[in-house]
Amino acid sequence: MQAPGTPLLLVDDRRADLTALETLFEGRGYELTCVTSGDEATDKLERREFAVILLDLQMPTTDGFETARKMTDRAAQLGRRAPIIFGTAIDLGRTRILDAYSAGVVDFMQKPFEPEILRAKVAIFADLYRSRDFASESTRDLESERRGAKEEARRFRLLVESVKDYAIFILDPKGHVVTWNPGAERIKGYRASEIIGKHFSVFYPPDVAKSGKCDEELVIAERDGRFEEEGWRLRKDGSLLWANVTITALREPGGALIGFAKVTRDLTDRVRNEGTLRQLAAEKAAHAEKVRIQEFQERFVAILGHDLRNPLSAIDMSARVLRERAASLNDEATARIADRMRSSTTRMSRMIAQILDLTRNRLGGGLEIKRAHMTLCATITAIVDELRAAHPARRIDMHCPETAGGCWDADRLEQVFSNLVSNAIHYGDPERPVTIDVQEDGQAVIAGVHNYGAQIPEALRTELFNPFKRGKSDSKTSETGGLGLGLYISRELVRAHGGDIDVQSTATGGTTFRVSLPRMPRDSPSS
Amino acid sequence: MRSCGPMSASPTPRNRIIVVDDDPEAREAFAEFLRMRGFSVDDFDTAEKALDSMSTDLPAVVVMDINLSRGMMTGYDAARRIRALPSAETVHLVAMSGHAAEVVEKEGALFDAILTKPIDADALVLTLQRVIAKDTRP
Numbered sequence: 001m002q003a004p005g006t007p008l009l010l011v012d013d014r015r016a017d018l019t020a021l022e023t024l025f026e027g028r029g030y031e032l033t034c035v036t037s038g039d040e041a042t043d044k045l046e047r048r049e050f051a052v053i054l055l056d057l058q059m060p061t062t063d064g065f066e067t068a069r070k071m072t073d074r075a076a077q078l079g080r081r082a083p084i085i086f087g088t089a090i091d092l093g094r095t096r097i098l099d100a101y102s103a104g105v106v107d108f109m110q111k112p113f114e115p116e117i118l119r120a121k122v123a124i125f126a127d128l129y130r131s132r133d134f135a136s137e138s139t140r141d142l143e144s145e146r147r148g149a150k151e152e153a154r155r156f157r158l159l160v161e162s163v164k165d166y167a168i169f170i171l172d173p174k175g176h177v178v179t180w181n182p183g184a185e186r187i188k189g190y191r192a193s194e195i196i197g198k199h200f201s202v203f204y205p206p207d208v209a210k211s212g213k214c215d216e217e218l219v220i221a222e223r224d225g226r227f228e229e230e231g232w233r234l235r236k237d238g239s240l241l242w243a244n245v246t247i248t249a250l251r252e253p254g255g256a257l258i259g260f261a262k263v264t265r266d267l268t269d270r271v272r273n274e275g276t277l278r279q280l281a282a283e284k285a286a287h288a289e290k291v292r293i294q295e296f297q298e299r300f301v302a303i304l305g306h307d308l309r310n311p312l313s314a315i316d317m318s319a320r321v322l323r324e325r326a327a328s329l330n331d332e333a334t335a336r337i338a339d340r341m342r343s344s345t346t347r348m349s350r351m352i353a354q355i356l357d358l359t360r361n362r363l364g365g366g367l368e369i370k371r372a373h374m375t376l377c378a379t380i381t382a383i384v385d386e387l388r389a390a391h392p393a394r395r396i397d398m399h400c401p402e403t404a405g406g407c408w409d410a411d412r413l414e415q416v417f418s419n420l421v422s423n424a425i426h427y428g429d430p431e432r433p434v435t436i437d438v439q440e441d442g443q444a445v446i447a448g449v450h451n452y453g454a455q456i457p458e459a460l461r462t463e464l465f466n467p468f469k470r471g472k473s474d475s476k477t478s479e480t481g482g483l484g485l486g487l488y489i490s491r492e493l494v495r496a497h498g499g500d501i502d503v504q505s506t507a508t509g510g511t512t513f514r515v516s517l518p519r520m521p522r523d524s525p526s527s
Numbered sequence: 528m529r530s531c532g533p534m535s536a537s538p539t540p541r542n543r544i545i546v547v548d549d550d551p552e553a554r555e556a557f558a559e560f561l562r563m564r565g566f567s568v569d570d571f572d573t574a575e576k577a578l579d580s581m582s583t584d585l586p587a588v589v590v591m592d593i594n595l596s597r598g599m600m601t602g603y604d605a606a607r608r609i610r611a612l613p614s615a616e617t618v619h620l621v622a623m624s625g626h627a628a629e630v631v632e633k634e635g636a637l638f639d640a641i642l643t644k645p646i647d648a649d650a651l652v653l654t655l656q657r658v659i660a661k662d663t664r665p
Binding site for chain 2: 314316318320
């Protein structure tokens with residue numbers, strides 16, 4: 001855009017002269033306003049300032065002097081300058097010239113105008129006008145600069161005040177809060193009135209605040225210009241937030257420290273999400289580990305259950321073949337060898353079965369039982385018959401009501417009572433009987449297995465049921481020599497039925513293992 | 528070429544047993560034990576060999592390990608082949624497996640009895656006697 005020309009007001013009652021003047025200044029950087037009367041000229045002056053006013057004196061309606069005076073006065077009122085050059089065809093004489101000057105006229109031009117001289121004179125005033133205009137423009141620039149700075153500060157304040165995601169505030173050089181924005185209020189929980197003037201250590205957990213960390217941060221910010229970290233901060237309500245914190249030193253242009261800008265961002269959610277992700281990953285790893293352990297356990301159980309036991313079954317069959325051949329040949333020595341092989345095989349088979357139970361119980365969350373309606377008598381009678389056959393010298397008494405039944409796992413209870421009665425025979429006084437006494441007690445059946453053996457010390461009684469624990473015994477016969485898992489597994493099996501085993505032992509009364517078995521599973525209707 | 532077994536010539540002895548197991552110790556122990564109990568026993572380490580033998584001589588019972596690792600055929604395959612033989616409708620099948628429940632679930636209908644490994648010698652004999660007693664042939 002081209003700068004506007006220097007404003008020039010041309011006043012003449014003769015159109016032809018006005019046109020001539022126009023021609024004189026056209027295209028020379030002026031903006032021309034042409035009027036044909038003093039009134040019109042005054043009117044123009046109302047609207048704007050002119051660099052020069054060329055005024056012709058000889059006008060019919062208004063006297064030139066009169067017009068000049070009016071314009072000068074009005075211009076003064078408006079705070080404008082109105083340098084008037086009089087154009088005149090006559091010689092004014094000294095008095096009139098002085099009158100003209102007093103009326104505000106600055107110069108005179110003899111008509112007809114000498115174009116060069118007129119242009120030169122106008123140019124002088126135009127220069128004056130422009131230089132003054134420039135000066136005033138500079139003043140305006142300064143003002144607008146001030147206004148701009150103010151506007152910029154206002155905008156910046158608006159920006160800071162509209163930020164909700166960041167706490168943005170200023171600390172004085174000692175660390176006291178000077179400003180506070182809504183983001184700070186939202187994140188930290190303090191209102192501006194509550195926090196301004198307080199030391200910023202209130203944002204730290206007490207132990208951290210006491211450690212001198214806050215001052216350290218300001219020292220670093222002052223030294224390096226900036227301090228940044230992520231850490232736990234305290235909200236007004238005492239809750240913790242995980243924050244990204246930046247502290248920036250604020251300095252005068254000269255370098256003097258005037259305070260610190262502190263920007264805090266709440267990353268608690270992000271940390272929480274990361275925590276959740278970490279937790280998920282850990283759970284996934286734990287699950288994979290669980291699967292791995294389960295696979296290992298299944299493999300282990302398979303090895304115990306089949307791979308180790310299948311050869312035993314082959315040994316057992318071979319021993320039986322050998323035993324019968326020896327018998328048919330009346331070869332007693334070979335028959336004894338075969339018997340030893342069989343009893344060792346049975347013992348090993350039982351130990352493997354126990355290890356299998358222990359493994360299933362420890363790793364697999366309990367022993368599985370398959371319930372069916374049964375009576376205890378049938379099971380116990382079978383065991384007693386077998387043990388009487390194996391120990392013909394021992395007396396085994398048994399009292400069992402036919403109705404002592406329940407919903408139990410027959411194979412597993414056979415395992416339990418076989419273990420208890422075998423133990424009673426092994427540890428009991430060989431001269432006195434082993435007694436099995438079954439009683440009904442409403443919704444439960446109580447079976448006691450008693451022997452007259454040495455008293456089991458108090459301290460050992462609870463330990464007896466721990467895996468790999470054995471009662472004291474010198475002899476280790478094929479019947480009882482085992483891993484010390486029998487009582488442990490027996491109790492686990494009874495517990496799997498919802499019952500329990502306890503032991504009573506006195507010096508004179510002997511030892512009784514008492515099995516209590518609820519007739520029905522606890523979570524099923526007992527009718 | 529003979530199309531199928533020799534049944535028309537001589538009736539199958541009621542005590543003839545075939546044992547199929549790829550574990551030689553177990554197989555021979557079973558065979559010895561069953562012979563001692565009065566059975567006539569042939570033993571094979573693969574189902575293929577057992578099937579071959581059956582083209583000339585049909586047993587009363589085939590006792591078969593399910594997981595056979597030596598031949599191409601599993602116990603299931605062999606059982607299906609035997610069941611498909613028109614001449615072998617009188618042959619009883621007894622499966623042996625570490626996972627009896629799995630056998631029952633998969634192909635229970637193929638077998639007259641299923642025994643869980645490790646095999647109890649007495650249980651094996653009892654099972655064979657029971658299966659053969661079921662036989663209604665004249």
